[in-house]
Amino acid sequence: MSLFRGLQFLTTVNDLRALPDEGIEVAFAGRSNAGKSSAINTLANHTRLAYVSKTPGRTQHINYFDFGRERRLVDLPGYGYAEVPEKIRAHWERLLGLYLVSRRNLIGLVLIMDSRRPLTALDRQMLDWFLPTGKPVHCLLTKSDKLSKQDSIKMLREVEKEFAGNSQVTVQLFSSLKKQGVERVEEVVGAWFASYADEQAAAADVVAAPDVTDER
Numbered sequence: 001m002s003l004f005r006g007l008q009f010l011t012t013v014n015d016l017r018a019l020p021d022e023g024i025e026v027a028f029a030g031r032s033n034a035g036k037s038s039a040i041n042t043l044a045n046h047t048r049l050a051y052v053s054k055t056p057g058r059t060q061h062i063n064y065f066d067f068g069r070e071r072r073l074v075d076l077p078g079y080g081y082a083e084v085p086e087k088i089r090a091h092w093e094r095l096l097g098l099y100l101v102s103r104r105n106l107i108g109l110v111l112i113m114d115s116r117r118p119l120t121a122l123d124r125q126m127l128d129w130f131l132p133t134g135k136p137v138h139c140l141l142t143k144s145d146k147l148s149k150q151d152s153i154k155m156l157r158e159v160e161k162e163f164a165g166n167s168q169v170t171v172q173l174f175s176s177l178k179k180q181g182v183e184r185v186e187e188v189v190g191a192w193f194a195s196y197a198d199e200q201a202a203a204a205d206v207v208a209a210p211d212v213t214d215e216r
Helices: 036-044 086-102 121-133 149-162 182-208
Strands: 008-013 024-030 062-068 071-075 106-114 137-142 169-173
Touching: 024 036, 024 086, 024 182, 036 071, 036 137, 036 182, 086 106, 086 121, 106 121, 106 182, 121 137, 137 149, 137 182, 149 169, 169 182
Parallel strands: 024 071, 024 106, 106 137, 137 169
Antiparallel strands: 008 062, 062 071
């Protein structure tokens, strides 16, 4: 079974104090209407796992999905929709900022951007919050089927150029409609989980190593 195919809904929260204590997690974030929920559904091969709203900005909570083995996918509220009331938008932004900066369980961020309009001011704000943590970011340029092959590759190169020399950030094209790019996301996110498991195992070995003292 591929990484995302066993994904199941776990819980939804609207307060950082209610976040699960256990497990490790990868967050999916993006502008409202950038195709985040569709991307999650496509990766999971499930048409209605993540809620796809006809009204952008409707999803107001942090939604948790479970991979099994204490691994989570976190669907963060979409940001940047103008018609959302200011009070609610301010709450989301405060919630997102605190979560991205302070969440210890978080091991990586998948940033969803419409391939026709990537790296908006709010996308850059998300990166400004998250990049200082040193954790990896994988950018999905969604709706690539809306562009010609030439234009989609051109946009991919432009976004890659933005992060040239920064190994913390990777970029790919993605299409939920044509189910293109699924394998690449699985490789990247799967590698994050595997790397974390290796680091934990190495740390456990260090702790368990006997203290050998030279008594000569």
